[in-house]
Amino acid sequence: MTPAPHSVNLEDLDPDQRAAALAPRGPVAILAGAGTGKTRTITYRIAHLIDQGLxxxxRVLAVTFTRRAASEMRHRLQTMGVGGVQAQTFHSAALRQLRYFWPQIAGDLPWRMLDNKFALVARATRGAGLDASTETVRDLISEVEWAKARLISPDQYAESLGQRTPPQAADKVAEVYRRYEQAKNTPEGFLLDFDDLLLHTAGALENSIGIAEEFREQYRTFVVDEYQDVTPLQQRVLDAWLGQRDDLTVVGDANQTIYSFTGATPDYLLNFSRKYPHAAVVKLQRNYRSTTHITNFANTVIGKATGRVAGTRLTLQGMRQGGAEPEFRTYDSEPEEARGVAQEIKKLQHKGVELKDIAVLYRMNSQSEAFEQALAEAGIVYQVRGGEKFFERPEVREAMARIIRAQQQGAVPAVRGADLGGVVRNILAPVGLDSQEPEGARARERWQALRALVDLVEELGRATPDLDFEGMLAALRERASAQVPPTMQGVTLASLHAAKGLEWDAVFLVGLVEGTLPITHAIKADDEAIEEERRLFYVGVTRAREHLFCTWSKARQEGAKATRKRTRFLDGLMPEPTPSTELTQPDRTRRRRTCRICGEPLLSPAEKTMGRCEDCPGGNEEVFEALRTWRAGVAKDIQAPAYIVFTDATLHAIAEALPSTPEELLAISGVGQVKVQRFGQGVLEITTQFL
Structure with missing residues (x-):
């Protein structure tokens, strides 16, 4: 066997990490808590096995949960001088294997990937006599995927539900499932979805001795990350890969089991020592990510867990001193909560925390809207994780095309490593990458994307000093394929599920109310569903390095009745909540302001924006109508609802104030810096006509 180019220095690891890296070949379970360096540990283990000729x-296949994690593992191994290791997701590994073995399975019978199953499931839904609305079809797609991940056939579906509540009557779901599977067998060949890749790969290895022998000759050492979230279908593939062998390392944390809704189960991690009685088990509990204040809070959160996972918990040992205690905020309404979070972010900025190191995390994607609006009005740059993909942004596509064209034309100097960053910066200068960040939200966003691309090139060059221009392009293409974006300046907005595996200096866990976290359908289900929501909260807590804010609101809309209850997961874990009225007295007075005409209290959000009761005369209807006409045109141009530009209440306030300068416009409630930059000129052109 060929050893790694240079020996692995295990002194870089702590005692527990070193024990995991040095564990003998054979079954090894690494129980790795949040922030304990699991990726570092398993890459060192792989490198050590190779370095020692073991x-x-x-011959190594490392399986990760996401393409991003696979790309990171390959990158880390390469920086250690270890190349050739296959690091892939279950699906990408199965796709590669199936393409290779297909002729032995099915001869020349054609097949192709089904990238989007919506149309077929919609047709099956109509065939089963159900309404094929978008929402219904999406729910049924998720249900079919859950059943296949659990190795449940259409005939077994109804009897396998247990406590699970199906999106439609069980017999109807089974019929949709059956029709969908039948529809994939076309006269032109097979259509295979992502779950079929795993099913056919497992079937080929289970049923063909020749295929199994050829595969097992190729791959002899296996590593599986995030093992707590493996599905029965994925475990079947893993068992088929292994055969009777046991050269397997698994890494996971049952406390972070948050994907049961997809069919995942922690049972394989929990039962690993039963399946392999001679397995080595190592715990990683030293947390290098978060301060002790945050790790102590995280331990308290998960310490209240019950059920099958509770007995296996890891206790995090915070290795970072200092930092602030977690903070708690309650607000009267969701918009006030969003504005309060924006104010706290401003304070963090003043303390030197960069926007890219701040995240706002929520349970449901629909919660992002209020925070997007509040951040935009506060002039805070943000990015929504799971929104537009970095490498698909127009400016990034244009930048990549220019970089490729420069290489094709031979217009790049022969430099290597970090010096490549300067070359790429020069190539992108004509498309807006100046030395100074520009004014204006869109121009600034474009500039930051280009700058992030250059920073990524420099990062790749520093990691691989002999990296040339062609190798740099290959690395960028791999990043784009794996959807691994560079770090961009701006606050991250993300769901708690999307935040798994990431970390920030400051984290805001928002919308912490009953019915949201835990989510309503978990409350209606059973205790285990509630416990998964608790683990999701725990995952959110452990994303924070130094600052943690937990926030919630009593009502959805301003002026609405306070009917919301704070999440049960904070019961007994915090001091009495600090209400939004803890803000300074001037702020409280401002929120309770009275009508400037009749003196009565202002109750609704619209009244507070206008500064008067809705029934009191406001005047300037001509200005208001002119502004409405202008707004309609702008909304059409940007393809957005009119209220995204300005609400009617804000237009009324503008019409009555008749601002003549950006500063006067900014002083009006509902108008933030970003909106002044985007729409201020158009507004002032109208208002100044009536002065």
Missing amino acids: ASPN
Whole structure:
């Protein structure tokens, strides 16, 4: 076997990490708590096995939960001088294998990937006599995927539900499932969805001795990350890969089991020592990510867990001193909560925390809207994780095309490593990458994307000093394929599920109310569903390095009745809540302001924006109508609802104030810096006509 180019220095690891890296070949379970360096540990383990001649790089298959994690593992191994290791997701590994073995399975019978199953499931839904609305079809797609991940056939579906509540009557779901599977067998060949890749790969290895022998000769050492979230279908594939062998390392944390809704189960991690009685089990509990204040709070959160996972918990040992205690905020309404979070972010900025190191995390994607609006009005740049993908942004596509064209034309100097960043910066200068960040939200966003691309090139060059221009392009293409974006300046907005595996200096866990976290359908289900929501909260807490804010609101809309209850997961874990009225007295007075005409209290959001009761005369209807006409045109141009530009209440306030300068416009409630930059000129052109 070929050893790694240079020996692995295990002194870089702590005692527990070193024990995991040095564990002998054979079954090994690494129980790794949040922030304990699990990726570092398993890459060192792989490198050590190769360095000692116990494994060959091209005989190792490392399986990760996401393409991003696979890309990161390959990158880390390469920086250690270890190349050739296959690091892939279950699906990408199965796709590669199936393409290779298909002729032995089915001869020349054609097949192709079904990238989007919506149309077929919609047709099956109509065939089963159900309404094929978008929402219904999406629910049924999720249900079919859950059943396949659990190795449940259409005939077994109804009897396998247990406590699970199906989106439609069980017999109807089974019929949709059955019709969908039948529809994939076309006269032109098979259509295979992502779950079929795993089913056919497992079937090929289980049913063909020749295929199994050829595969097992190629891959002899296996590593599986995030093992707590493996599905029965994925475990079947893993068992088929292994055969009777046990050269397997699994890494996971049952406390972070948050994907049961997809069919995942922690049972395989929990039962690993039963399946392999001679397995080595190592716990990683030293947390290097978060301060002790945050790790102590996280331990308290998960310490209240019950059920099958509770007995296996890891206790995090915070290795970072200092930092602030977690803070708690309650607000009267969701918009006030969003504005309050924006104010806290401003304070963090003043303390030197960069926007890219701040995240706002929520349970449901629909919660992002209020925070997007509040951040925009506060002039805070943000990015929504799961929104537009970095490498698909127009400016990034244009930048990549220019970089490729420069290489094709031979217009790049022969430099390597970090010096590549300067070359790329020069190539992108003509498309807006100046030395100074520009004014204006859109121009600034474009500039930051280009700057992030250059920073990524420099990062790749520093990691691989002999990296040339062609190698840099290959690395960028791999990043784009794996959807691994560079870090951009701006606050991250993300769901708690999307935040798994990420970390920030400051984290805001928002919308912490009953019915949202835990979510309503979990409350209606059973205790285990509630416990998964608790683990989701725990995952959110452990994303924070130094600052943690937990916030919630009593009502959805301003002026609405306070009917919301704070999440049960904070019961007994915090001091009495600090209400939004803890803000300074001037702020409280401002929120309770009275009508400037009749003196009565202002109750609704619209009244507070206008500064008067809705029934009191406001005047300037001509200005208001002119502004409405202008707004309609702008909304059409940007393809957005009219209220995204300005609400009617804000237009009334503008019409009555008749601002003549950006500063006067900014002083009006509902008008933030970003909106002044985007729409201020158009507004002032109208208002100044009536002065």
